[in-house]
Amino acid sequence: MKITLPDNSLRELPEGSSGYDLAKDIGPGLAKSAVAVTINGIQKDLHDVIEGDVSASIITIDSDEGIEIMRHTLTAQVLARAVKNIYPNSKLAIGPTIEDGFYYDVETEEAISIDDLKKIEDEMIKIVKTKSSITKKLVSKEEALKIFKSQKETYKESIIDESEQISDFQLYYQDDKKFVDLCRGPHLPNLSFVGAFKLTKVSGAYWKGDSKNKMLTRIYGTAWKNEKELNKYLTTLDEAQKRDHRKLGKEMNLFHFQDEAPGMVFWHPDGWTIYRNLRNFVRKRLQDNDYIEVNTPQVIDRKLWEASGHWDKYRENMFITEIDEEHANEKRVNALKPMNCPGHVQIYNQGIKSYKDLPLKYAEFGLCHRYEPSGTMHGLMRVRAFTQDDGHIFCTEDQIESETGLFIEFLSNIYADLGFKDFDIKLSTRPEMRVGSDKTWDKSEKALEDAIKNLGYPYRIDEGDGAFYGPKLDFVLTDAIGREWQCGTFQLDFNLAERLDAQYVGEDGKKHYPVMIHRAVLGSFERFIGILIENYSGKLPFWLAPQQVVIASIISDVNDYSIEIMEQLKKEGIRAEVDLRNEKISYKIREHSSKKVPIIIAIGKSEKSEKTVSIRRIGSSETEILELNEALKQIKKENILVST
């Protein structure tokens, strides 16, 4: 048979040859590191017999694909077996690979905790040490069912049962044939290819990812080619932990949470300074882009939420308030607003609007409350009370495309100024839970997709992830360590205006419903500040930093000069403080460095007598001596992004 290799060269092999034979034919080195083979684009076990003329490439243990196969074998053949050895009555569910590692879902009689991982890991090492080869057996559906039924592997049974396949179920064995796993493969030809691995955590996970199903125990692990790679990965994990905004927020004294208000931020002075700086920045940009800032009530009667559709579709996430009957004349049920849109429509509805008023753009730094499930809260990233940089564009259908373009440009400028150069666009389509007719959804999905297509931005589609009132574009930015955050959103809504009876008089003199576009750039200030802290490891850009400059005196004789510098800086609008404490300069440097103050100015005898300053910047141990006036000029220039 003829085999085409990736470089388009042809190789002739006898019938019945396998991927391994092919590798051997190409070279002994390749045969040694081969773990699987790709036949016509599909990964196969190395010892599968190749049928017919095909294109093929050998997967070696050194490749990304090879590592993934190794992870797969580790979970399905090694972790699963180790768990069965230690917990004979456990039942295996599924064990896929994930980024950097793998997991296996199992049902066990006794709970497995993080402390048990060592034990399981040791058992895995024992299994790997056998260096057993891994062999495959193909069986019919009945036979597969029989085997797993006899082993009481109910999850495997149901996987087979629900499969449309009728034959060729793949069973994988090790040399002793004492363990069998159902798997789509491919697997390593033998366990000697296993590199360095470590079980990392254990948690619950629903069978088939459905919260109605039983909760299984999920054991996570990570695996790499060798110890060095493993350690590198573990170090990066540590690095990510070091920039955790919850930890930095505490160290920098920015905010706290407490039991009485779960998911709601207590902003400390420095944290609130960051918040205000960011808000001023966004406010300026909104002003420059034809948005009009408004403000709407926090607590609104349920009638409005019924009319808007929130009561029906969003009730379980809303904080409901009732007025104490003893003191109130009338009983009404109110809700804390989870969104600003109905409020904005109320403003729109005051007075008659003409097509000449469109597009009309209302913006609000609206404080919204949403009752998030208890298990989902996470520092600033997921809270129950947050402020959106929200806005609603009332426009005609014809204006959708130009507004989409304007918004993307607006958003990308803001992201760039905040230090995020890259973002992806996601188009989310109709969800199951929604308002509006399918006809309206067809129209709005098409309008949005046409707009983004015509503007030429790349995007990907996320089926069923739209808002209940309309399809949306989501903007996902990438931070300094490659993590992705969904922040901006642009949501088309052909429903709400009609539900709340918002209209405009068209050129034809008749009344029409405007299209509403719900849009945000940062999403929520709380979350975005969390992202900024993690992105910058707390070392915020100069204009955002709560304390921008600290002037630290070396001896008390220079206190007057230090204060003079502070006052001059303050005159320029710089947030400057002096540190005149009776402490050594290194002590002061250490303290302000750990608070991530961007600039520390040390002042001693020579600076005072020469009217200079010694500048030290965060992240560097270099110092720079400058004339005071020159330093003031420079620092003022750095503060340029402060816009108001």
Added chain:
RNA sequence: GCUCAUAUAGCUCAGCGGUAGAGCACUUGCUUGGUAAGUAAGAGGUCACCGGUUCAAGUCCGGUUAUGAGCUCCA
């Protein structure tokens, strides 16, 4: 909301049936010291909350609340 874990001084944590501990931070004294921790002393705790077991409970057991890691959600 679900699974597992955690809750001790302002922070980070030790203690795991028998009189509450450390380091840092804080206060005070000494120290005026040139770029990431000078020094000594002092003060600081209903051991998250409610209940149970026990002669005796931060310590063991149950519940509640919050937090953490995941899962499910994130309009």
